[in-house]
Amino acid sequence: MISTESRPRLAAKARLRFDRKSSRYMLLYPERGLVLNPTAADVLQRCDGLRTVGSIVEELAQQYGHEVPAVAREVMTFLQTMTDRGLVHAEV
Amino acid sequence: MSEPARPYTLVAELTYRCPLRCVYCSNPLDYGRHRDELDTETWLRVLGEAEELGVVQLNLTGGEPLVRDDLEAIIAEARRLDLYTNLITSGIPLRRERLARFRELGLDNVQISIQDTDAAGSERIAGRRSFDRKLLIAGWVKELGFPLTLNTVLHRENLDHVADIVALAEQLGADRLELANTQYLGWALPNRAALLPTQAQLTRAREVAAEARRRLRGRMEVLFVTPDYYTDLPKACMDGWGRRFIVLSPHGLVLPCHAAHSLPGLHFDSVKEKRLAEIWVDSAGFNAFRGEDWMPEPCRSCERRATDFGGCRCQAFHLTGNAAATDPTCHLSPDHGLIETARRTAAAATPAPFIYRTARRAG
Numbered sequence: 172m173i174s175t176e177s178r179p180r181l182a183a184k185a186r187l188r189f190d191r192k193s194s195r196y197m198l199l200y201p202e203r204g205l206v207l208n209p210t211a212a213d214v215l216q217r218c219d220g221l222r223t224v225g226s227i228v229e230e231l232a233q234q235y236g237h238e239v240p241a242v243a244r245e246v247m248t249f250l251q252t253m254t255d256r257g258l259v260h261a262e263v
Numbered sequence: 264m265s266e267p268a269r270p271y272t273l274v275a276e277l278t279y280r281c282p283l284r285c286v287y288c289s290n291p292l293d294y295g296r297h298r299d300e301l302d303t304e305t306w307l308r309v310l311g312e313a314e315e316l317g318v319v320q321l322n323l324t325g326g327e328p329l330v331r332d333d334l335e336a337i338i339a340e341a342r343r344l345d346l347y348t349n350l351i352t353s354g355i356p357l358r359r360e361r362l363a364r365f366r367e368l369g370l371d372n373v374q375i376s377i378q379d380t381d382a383a384g385s386e387r388i389a390g391r392r393s394f395d396r397k398l399l400i401a402g403w404v405k406e407l408g409f410p411l412t413l414n415t416v417l418h419r420e421n422l423d424h425v426a427d428i429v430a431l432a433e434q435l436g437a438d439r440l441e442l443a444n445t446q447y448l449g450w451a452l453p454n455r456a457a458l459l460p461t462q463a464q465l466t467r468a469r470e471v472a473a474e475a476r477r478r479l480r481g482r483m484e485v486l487f488v489t490p491d492y493y494t495d496l497p498k499a500c501m502d503g504w505g506r507r508f509i510v511l512s513p514h515g516l517v518l519p520c521h522a523a524h525s526l527p528g529l530h531f532d533s534v535k536e537k538r539l540a541e542i543w544v545d546s547a548g549f550n551a552f553r554g555e556d557w558m559p560e561p562c563r564s565c566e567r568r569a570t571d572f573g574g575c576r577c578q579a580f581h582l583t584g585n586a587a588a589t590d591p592t593c594h595l596s597p598d599h600g601l602i603e604t605a606r607r608t609a610a611a612a613t614p615a616p617f618i619y620r621t622a623r624r625a626g
Contacts (some may be wrong), residue, residue, distance in 0.1 A: 186371060188319060188347070198321060199320065200347070201410070201412050202272075202320070252399055254481055255480055257482065
C-alpha cells in the first residue's frame with residue numbers, strides 16, 4: 172500500500188513522453204499508453220525513487236496553491252492505481 | 264470521408280526470414296515470394312515520418328528481426344525520435360554483446376516467445392530446437408536491466424499448461440506475460456483442426472490466468488486473450504481498420520494489419536513510392552474499411568459497431584470469401600455456422616498433423 176513514506180518510481184517498462192499532438196504527457200509501456208492529465212503528469216515526473224509521497228504532495232500543494240490534505244488524497248489514490256497496474260513501484 | 268485520426272503504433276515487420284517454423288505463424292503463406300526487403304535508409308526515413316504523423320510506439324518484429332544487421336541503426340533512430348521501442352523476437356540468433364548494445368542504444372522492452380513449458384512441446388510447434396536457448400536469453404534480458412515480456416501463443420496442445428507457463432514467467436522475472444490464443448489466420452488457418460482447443464480447456468485456462476493476475480497484481484501483468492472462435496462476439500481487430508495501427512511489411516507495403524495484403528482487390532501503397540502521411544490519409548486499401556459506410560447488416564445497425572468495428576476483415580474473407588462480410592465469429596453473422604462447425608470438430612476431433620511454415624509452400 173502507498174503511504175506518505177513511500178518512495179515511488181516508474182516501473183522499468185514505463186516511460187514518460189511529451190506528445191506534441193495532444194500537448195500532454197503520455198506514459199508509455201509495452202503495447203499501451205496512457206494520456207495523462209496535467210496533475211497526473213506532475214506526479215509521475217516526480218516519481219524518481221528519491222522523493223517520498225509526502226514530499227511530492229507538499230510540492231504540488233504549493234505549486235497549485237491547494238490544501239495539503241486534498242492534494243494528498245488525490246495523489247495517493249492515483250499512485251495506488253498506478254501501483255496496482257504495475258506502472259509504478261513504491262519502496263517504503 | 265473526414266481526416267483519419269492519428270496512428271499510435273508502427274508495427275515494423277523488418278523481415279519474413281525466421282529460424283523458426285511455427286505452425287501458427289501470422290506471416291502470409293506465400294511469404295517466400297516476397298523479396299527485396301527495405302534498406303536501412305528507407306526504414307530510418309519511415310520512422311521519422313511515422314513519428315511526425317503521431318506514432319509513439321514502435322514494435323520491431325518479423326519474421327525474426329534479429330536477422331537484420333541494421334537493427335542497431337533502427338533502434339538508435341527510434342530512440343532519437345523518442346519512440347517506445349519493443350523488440351519482439353524468438354531470441355534465437357542473439358549474442359549477449361548485441362543485446363547489451365541494444366540496451367545502450369535505448370531499446371525499451373524485449374518480448375520473447377515461449378512455445379510451451381518443455382523442450383519437446385516447444386520444438387513440436389517451432390519445428391526446431393529452441394527452448395533452452397530462449398530461457399538463456401530471457402535471463403540475459405533481465406540481467407541487462409530490460410523489462411521482459413514473455414509471450415505464449417495458446418492452442419490445444421499447450422492450453423492445459425498455463426499454470427506452468429505462469430510459473431516459468433515468474434521464475435524468469437517477467438514483467439509482463441501475454442497468453443494469447445491463436446488467431447486463425449496465416450499458417451494457423453490450415454492448421455486449425457490441430458490447434459483449436461475445446462471450450463472446456465479454454466474455461467480452465469482462463470480461470471488459471473485470472474487467479475495468476477490477482478495474485479501477481481502490481482508485479483507481473485498477466486494478459487489472457489480469448490480466441491474469438493469462442494466469444495460469439497468479434498474482436499476489435501487492430502482497434503479498428505486504419506484507426507491506430509500501421510503495419511509496414513518487409514518489402515514496404517503500408518498495411519492496416521499484417522494480413523491485409525492477403526485480401527484480393529485492395530490496393531496498398533509502398534513507402535518506396537509515397538510518404539507515410541499521404542498513404543495513411545489517402546490509401547485506397549486503408550479507406551476501404553474505415554468508418555461505417557462499408558458495413559453490411561447486421562453490423563450497420565448494431566450497437567456494438569463502434570466497439571468491434573465489424574471484427575476482422577481478414578477472417579471474414581478467409582472464411583466466407585467476402586472481406587466486407589460481418590466477421591463470422593459474431594453470433595449475428597449469417598456465416599456463424601462455420602465457427603460452430605469448427606468448435607464441434609475441435610470437441611470431437613483426433614488432432615490433425617501439423618503443416619510447418621516453409622518458404623517453399625505454394626501460396
